[in-house]
Amino acid sequence: MSWDDSDESPFAVLGLAPTLDLAAIKRAYFALLTKHPPHQDQEGFKRIRAAYEALGSFGQVAAFLLRHAPDPAVELPTYRERHDAALAQAQRLAAAHAEKAAASTCFAEGLLHIDLDTLLARFGST
Numbered sequence: 001m002s003w004d005d006s007d008e009s010p011f012a013v014l015g016l017a018p019t020l021d022l023a024a025i026k027r028a029y030f031a032l033l034t035k036h037p038p039h040q041d042q043e044g045f046k047r048i049r050a051a052y053e054a055l056g057s058f059g060q061v062a063a064f065l066l067r068h069a070p071d072p073a074v075e076l077p078t079y080r081e082r083h084d085a086a087l088a089q090a091q092r093l094a095a096a097h098a099e100k101a102a103a104s105t106c107f108a109e110g111l112l113h114i115d116l117d118t119l120l121a122r123f124g125s126t
Contacts, residue, residue, distance in 0.1 A: 009068060010051035018065055025055050 036044030
């Protein structure tokens, strides 16, 4: 199968975003083998095997990605969504940290203003 003529990329067949990670390609292939074993689904197996072979080495993956560069207009919303989610998470963490810092400061300031007699009265003398 020639992937240059096809509308679907080998990455799409394997259910992956374009990547240079050969281990991820291999994991996706073996996961699909359980769903399309050669003795039960010959056509499905041929399809995923052809995709896996097209991406069988780092050089093949790099060459495919160079020939089929992703369209920035298509990819941008995905990256923007991930960026915005990470930014929102960072803002939530910063707010939680600020709350804890304010509570710690309030506690420390309270300790600075308490005298020994008040401590002894509250907690008893030992």
